[in-house]
Amino acid sequence: MTRYAQLAGELRRRIDGGIYRGGDRLPSIRALCREFAVSISTAQTAYARLEDAGLVEARPKSGFFVRSQPAPTDLPAVTRPAQRPLDVSRWDQVLELVERHPPDDEVLLLGRGIPDLACPTLKPLQRLLAERYRHASGQDLNYDALAGSLALRQQVVRLMAGAGSLLHPDDVLITSGCQEALSIAIRTLTEPGDVVAVDSPSFYGTMQILQANGLKALEIPTDPCTGISLEALELALEQWPIRAIQLTPTCNNPLGYTMPEERKRALLALAQRFDVAIIEDDIYGDLAFDTPRPRTIKAFDDDGRVLLCSGFSKTLMPGLRVGWIAPGRYRDRVQHMKYVSTGASATLPQLAIADFIAKGCYERHLRAVVTQYRRQRDLMISWVRRYFPADTGISYPQGGFLLWLELPGGIDSMRLNERLVPARLRIAPGSLFSASGKYRDCLRLNYASALTPTIEAALRRVGEEVTRLYVGVGDRALA
Amino acid sequence: MTRYAQLAGELRRRIDGGIYRGGDRLPSIRALCREFAVSISTAQTAYARLEDAGLVEARPKSGFFVRSQPAPTDLPAVTRPAQRPLDVSRWDQVLELVERHPPDDEVLLLGRGIPDLACPTLKPLQRLLAERYRHASGQDLNYDALAGSLALRQQVVRLMAGAGSLLHPDDVLITSGCQEALSIAIRTLTEPGDVVAVDSPSFYGTMQILQANGLKALEIPTDPCTGISLEALELALEQWPIRAIQLTPTCNNPLGYTMPEERKRALLALAQRFDVAIIEDDIYGDLAFDTPRPRTIKAFDDDGRVLLCSGFSKTLMPGLRVGWIAPGRYRDRVQHMKYVSTGASATLPQLAIADFIAKGCYERHLRAVVTQYRRQRDLMISWVRRYFPADTGISYPQGGFLLWLELPGGIDSMRLNERLVPARLRIAPGSLFSASGKYRDCLRLNYASALTPTIEAALRRVGEEVTRLYVGVGDRALA
The missing domain is CATH 3.40.640.10 (Type I PLP-dependent aspartate aminotransferase-like (Major domain))
Incomplete structure (x- = not known):
């Protein structure tokens, strides 16, 4: 392993281990050279590599900082599906998700398993x-x-x-x-x-x-x-x-x-x-x-x-x-x-x-999209935290471009989808992913494509509908 | 229907009905004009259309002739497969037929279902x-x-x-x-x-x-x-x-x-x-x-x-x-x-x-290949007649590019294929086309690609092997 890769690995372990936390300023190039007895260019290359990996960000004239990583403290629960063999159904829902909408029907599909196709x-x-x-x-x-x-x-x-x-x-x-x-x-x-x-x-x-x-x-x-x-x-x-x-x-x-x-x-x-x-x-x-x-x-x-x-x-x-x-x-x-x-x-x-x-x-392309997806995972998680009820469970993907949410209060994501029709939005309801009708309170989101203000607005709208349904659940519980 | 199409249809009926036979000289343009009271250009167009369809050929300075059509008098027999439901097998043989040979293994496949890919x-x-x-x-x-x-x-x-x-x-x-x-x-x-x-x-x-x-x-x-x-x-x-x-x-x-x-x-x-x-x-x-x-x-x-x-x-x-x-x-x-x-x-x-x-x-392409395939059907049938035993059954395809032969004396086409290995030739053995092991004495040929002298030589070689096997059958019968 090259010297800079060793150094990058060590810095990474410190970040993952919480020694350097999200937003923290990292040691300067000079400090690194001293601590690890490496050359300036080795230290620079190590930081560049961590930047590529989306872990570190360089701020002009301020140095290197740990990118904010949402701590995975709000993960969905361990699943507990029915423990017996079951027939699968729900083809109608799958068809609705995978079917391509005609070009005049501009529905924003927030949950399909599609990568970023605009990547240069x-x-x-x-x-x-x-x-x-x-x-x-x-x-x-x-x-x-x-x-x-x-x-x-x-x-x-x-x-x-x-x-x-x-x-x-x-x-x-x-x-x-x-x-x-x-x-x-x-x-x-x-x-x-x-x-x-x-x-x-x-x-x-x-x-x-x-x-x-x-x-x-x-x-x-x-x-x-x-x-x-x-x-x-x-x-x-x-x-x-x-x-x-x-x-x-x-x-x-x-x-x-x-x-x-x-x-x-x-x-x-x-x-x-x-x-x-x-x-x-x-x-x-x-x-x-x-x-x-x-x-x-x-x-x-x-x-x-x-x-x-x-x-x-x-x-x-x-x-x-x-x-x-x-x-x-x-x-x-x-x-x-x-x-x-x-x-x-x-x-x-x-x-x-x-x-x-x-x-x-292929390798070059992977480097580009992986960096992008990692960054966008964090951004989308921050949006969910901002726009959804506080006790929403959020997955913490280790790769790919799909996010899984567990809605609070047993909110039905099929009902949520119906509510989103006027806004021309659609999420992937969780029940598609089960033979036993589980995960009705879950949904899947896609963060592959550029997370534009349109996507943010859409996610805010979804969060609002979730919040409304959640309040409704609370009202019914009180009644 | 246009006038020339009507005329072409009438001429075609006469050819199919045997009024004009293969090799016959057809009425001159002038004679057509007289008989059907049409213009010269209508008569010319009708002949051009029949030429496109592969039925008529123009010979410079001699006029129009009916293309030689082999009369379908030597068709294979009506098939008589086993009359009970059977399991299918023979995957090994199918695999050998459909598997692509590595480029260094220059085997001439005479029986695959592949169209002419060199068509402009x-x-x-x-x-x-x-x-x-x-x-x-x-x-x-x-x-x-x-x-x-x-x-x-x-x-x-x-x-x-x-x-x-x-x-x-x-x-x-x-x-x-x-x-x-x-x-x-x-x-x-x-x-x-x-x-x-x-x-x-x-x-x-x-x-x-x-x-x-x-x-x-x-x-x-x-x-x-x-x-x-x-x-x-x-x-x-x-x-x-x-x-x-x-x-x-x-x-x-x-x-x-x-x-x-x-x-x-x-x-x-x-x-x-x-x-x-x-x-x-x-x-x-x-x-x-x-x-x-x-x-x-x-x-x-x-x-x-x-x-x-x-x-x-x-x-x-x-x-x-x-x-x-x-x-x-x-x-x-x-x-x-x-x-x-x-x-x-x-x-x-x-x-x-x-x-x-x-x-x-697509239409233009179909016209071109159909004319080609029809012509090549006739040519390949004439080759089979020339190089195979006289009592070989030959199909008379109404379209496509595949010919079916029924070999005389119950010759096994799998054995024939083995004999063709040194010559780097392969036909499609008939038994592939049956679940009951029928058609061992049949084989399929392809006449899609240009019927070059190489193909003719290959077919002659196949015919020779068939003849040799046929003589062997006769010898055994005498013994």
Whole structure:
């Protein structure tokens, strides 16, 4: 490790440990040089790196300051879903959320899982795509290899090495978005009537896959800091014939936590003990605020039971529909499922993304958006604190761009959404994320796009409606 | 109808009716003017149109001649598959056929379902794609509407009006290739263990969908001229609990026939009587050699039981993965299945194809390839006649670019393929197209790409191996 990286690491530990707090002035360059016996340029580079990471801010003529980090003291409670396998429903609500509104219907969607598409670091990808399409011939217009283009699979292997997994390009299959990866993983492992254990709240897209395939969801209580409860999962594995565990352990959607590494290892050990497969959704993993990004469960998988699913819809553009799966020991059956699902995936977007990664543009883009998302997480949390009732639970995302709120007084977020219709606003209601109708008092927000005054005004409006409903709850309680 | 179209129609009827035969000299322009009391330019236009359609050829200074059409006297026999529901297998063989060979492994695949990708009329599409990708922003990089882009759905509606169907854009859902359309149609209609009736031989991709979903295929005997046997189908419907009928009635893959319209109507009536859904694969329908193109079964569907599946992989480029489905009364369930399968489809290829159709480029391209495919059908049939044993059965495709051969003496086409390995050649063995191991003595060829001397030499080589195997059969019979 270089000297400046060591220094940056030490400063970071002090910030995370609360030795330097939000708003604190940090030691001067000169003081750093003295304390750590480093050169001026090393000290400057260390601060620059912390600035990039969004931890430190330079104020002209005043020096370096710790950025204000909201302390995660107001987290939502540990979830307590129903502890029995359930059918999933709520397709109507999901459809309302994911359906694109016609251009004349200018509704501001505050809760969808869409990254910032205005980011200038995406422009080179568009150029690469345009060039590929203009100059393609023969093979590139044809059906691709069923597993996907070798060039992209090689780049995925490189990326995953950074997440602790030593894969071979043959271990990776390209899919039409991460949704197809999850869908074929689940269909490969299950038959109708089977039970799948899921973290809870859980991504509604996966829940709908369970529904469409006649599967039952067993929702496991989940901690907003450390993820799925291993204790509850163990009990469930003893009690029910669980065919697979499906979860999003890194930069979780919707809760934002990353499971600590030792808990990821413990989860894998549990799966091994009960001989159950793990479907690991890592679609937000590359957007972790920590560097290097956290390791996947797959990184510790020594018997091929983890099916790692990911893609580029949250890091690059959803509209490209490029995802992938590393299905471990299930490769051949997953490949067959992929063939019958859509055949080969589109060729040229894969090649363009492979170029984009190989040229270093992906890494540059990630640095830019991660810095942006981290800053905007803090800003949006500060807005929620300002505009929502004081006892609103707020998640503290470790990556990605989604915030989860737990409203006080059991306020129904579906009712809230109805109240927001005249203002042409919509949040993602929490009940989408459960098979058992839980989380009605929760909602998801998106802080990916630039947090303009329009967004602030919208959030203030949502907060006002919440406050009104909250007062109503209080009135009813008094009556 | 314009005067020249009437005249062209009359001339065509005379050719089809055998009044003017292949190689015959046709009436001069002057004679036409006299007989039909039309102007010189009308007569000229009529001949030009027949030339475009590949029926007539102009020879400098000699006049117009009927193109040689091989008389369909050597068709394969009506198929007689096993008449009970069967599990599908043969995935290994399918994988070998559809898997892309590495560039260093220069195997000439003579049997894959790939259109001519070198056609210059495709170039404008590449330009449109490049422009779309370069200038896209915001919404176009985002998740598309779940049903697909309105612009493309509108164009699909226009195209299908030409195939006799009056659809609304809301009746159409865009998919990731026709394979996804077929896959979600089948999954919407069935549960594991169900029976699906199919024309036989049948597209291997659909057979594999049945396999992956635990369904049984009931293969119905099929006539190489008129398609699926309605008599056998009726018996099957009386005998078995059939959940859906899946077939390719127009420019069938692999047999090449188009079901006559009255048989399409009769099939629909049968489905209505037994209250069964029809999954109609029309992927080759736009490549019919007749103009206007034949009507679909969907055109007569008055109670929404036909799920029409198609796309642009056979008419434009497979690598774009743009297909669609018009699922009739099953729309909502199909839409849910689409969401859980891949979510929305890629946005920009849809918009570029919509542009391509709207500008008239699609029609121009179809005219070019249909003329080419029709001419090459005749050429390849003449090669088979020259290089294969005389009693080889040969299909007579009414559209598309696939030829089906029935080898004499029960020659096994898998064995033939093994014999072709040293020559780096591969045909598509017939057994892929059956669940009951039928059609081992059949094979599929592709005549889409320019029929160069290389292809002729390859076909001669295949014919030689067939002849050698045939002589071997005779020798064994004598021994």
